[in-house]
Amino acid sequence: MVYMCDFCGEQRSIVYCRSDAASLCFSCDHSVHSANALSRRHFRTLVCDRCNSQPAFIRCVTEKISLCQNCDWLGHAGSTSASRHQRQAVNCYSGCPSSAELSTIWPFVSDIPSVGDSTCEKEMSSMRISDKSVTNCGDSLQSKDGQDVSVLVKVNDVNNIDKSSFWMESSSMPQLNIKSKIVDQPVGLANSTSSKMFCPGTKGPAYCEDDGFYEDFNMDEVDLNIENYDELFGIALNNPEQLFGNDEIDSLFGVKDMPGADLKCQGTRAAEGSSIGQDNVVQPACSNTVFADSVMSSKTEPNLCFWTSLSFSGLTGESSVGDYQDCSASSILLMEEPPWCPQCPESSLPSTCRSDAVLRYKEKKAARKFDKKVRYASRKARADVRRRVKGRFVKAGDDYDYDPLSQTRSC
DNA sequence: ATGCTCGGAATAACCACACCCTCCG
DNA sequence: ACCGGAGGGTGTGGTTATTCCGAGC
Numbered sequence: 001m002v003y004m005c006d007f008c009g010e011q012r013s014i015v016y017c018r019s020d021a022a023s024l025c026f027s028c029d030h031s032v033h034s035a036n037a038l039s040r041r042h043f044r045t046l047v048c049d050r051c052n053s054q055p056a057f058i059r060c061v062t063e064k065i066s067l068c069q070n071c072d073w074l075g076h077a078g079s080t081s082a083s084r085h086q087r088q089a090v091n092c093y094s095g096c097p098s099s100a101e102l103s104t105i106w107p108f109v110s111d112i113p114s115v116g117d118s119t120c121e122k123e124m125s126s127m128r129i130s131d132k133s134v135t136n137c138g139d140s141l142q143s144k145d146g147q148d149v150s151v152l153v154k155v156n157d158v159n160n161i162d163k164s165s166f167w168m169e170s171s172s173m174p175q176l177n178i179k180s181k182i183v184d185q186p187v188g189l190a191n192s193t194s195s196k197m198f199c200p201g202t203k204g205p206a207y208c209e210d211d212g213f214y215e216d217f218n219m220d221e222v223d224l225n226i227e228n229y230d231e232l233f234g235i236a237l238n239n240p241e242q243l244f245g246n247d248e249i250d251s252l253f254g255v256k257d258m259p260g261a262d263l264k265c266q267g268t269r270a271a272e273g274s275s276i277g278q279d280n281v282v283q284p285a286c287s288n289t290v291f292a293d294s295v296m297s298s299k300t301e302p303n304l305c306f307w308t309s310l311s312f313s314g315l316t317g318e319s320s321v322g323d324y325q326d327c328s329a330s331s332i333l334l335m336e337e338p339p340w341c342p343q344c345p346e347s348s349l350p351s352t353c354r355s356d357a358v359l360r361y362k363e364k365k366a367a368r369k370f371d372k373k374v375r376y377a378s379r380k381a382r383a384d385v386r387r388r389v390k391g392r393f394v395k396a397g398d399d400y401d402y403d404p405l406s407q408t409r410s411c
Numbered sequence: 412a413t414g415c416t417c418g419g420a421a422t423a424a425c426c427a428c429a430c431c432c433t434c435c436g
Numbered sequence: 437a438c439c440g441g442a443g444g445g446t447g448t449g450g451t452t453a454t455t456c457c458g459a460g461c
Contacts, residue, residue, distance in 0.1 A: 021456075391425080391452065393450095
């Protein structure tokens, strides 16, 4: 069955835009995402060649098809022979790259139509070329005329990766025993091992920072350059809270108390495991049902983007779901529970243990409070001591039922 | 398949008043 | 150009009310 473009309904859908939750043909993708600056930020990838409904994140070189997470698992996890298939990550892009640039991103796609240079590209160049996040990331792609079309790619060979390594930028974690190597690296791409952490499947700081949602993330505060990994985590590995603080860690992960969650987590958590001499730290995320559940149940939480972008500073609850959807992590987070989880042999935690963990998680979640920016400390100080009636401020001298200072009632 | 009810979660509204900002003389 | 006063708008937190959404029937 041929799936048609959600927009025109005439051409075969090729590109998937998660922000729009739409499968588009190249032509409509170009026209739709050249509409305005926001739409140009949408990250698109190929549509899964198998289910035609999910964004592809893996290219099976052997079968010459692009697969979503689900289909990749179903197709490659089952049989030994299939699991040996050579696979590579499917790149994604934002902006309006030309057909030539698309060919560079997806050299295996043969039917890329000609989409000439448009005003969109020009606007994109003005918007993104100077974007330091792109240059910092090192994943930008230079077009012939030197314009950065903000093509962000992941170039790691993903052979042998398991589901958990999909969650992380494995090659960026030097202390982890990830069997990955770089193959088929597109021209103009920086070595991913030298890049900073970025969103798996898509890519990180460039995108996230660009989104405004992460604008409070200050790299100067915590230098997360992987080159400083030892310097960074060498101190914090044994106790990441030294780096981020207890509350921030709790707030970020929300699953701190969950058994088994620590070492399944990516980023600092995984690094934490590596620091204590666990070579095989990377385990399938599905190895812990609780963890998977926690992730899925937290799919609308902004801090989940931390998993993939390390954008953990100054996150508040102000961002909309759309922001998360724009985050590449959404390809995972917004999905339903992966079908491969039930297949995992380690998912047999005792139900009581699981329920306890879930309970702790929910309590933690409830207790968690997103940082609220207080513009005027003096006003806050006053509000903190102001007497109230049913939560409302009362006039000075009036009866009150709540006094923050004395915790007593006047009546 | 559809509609209804229920419960939980998320969000908005409310209150007083010190402080901030703008305007004007 | 600078200063000071007047006046209006803003922001602060705990509680309640309202809205939203999913599950179950």
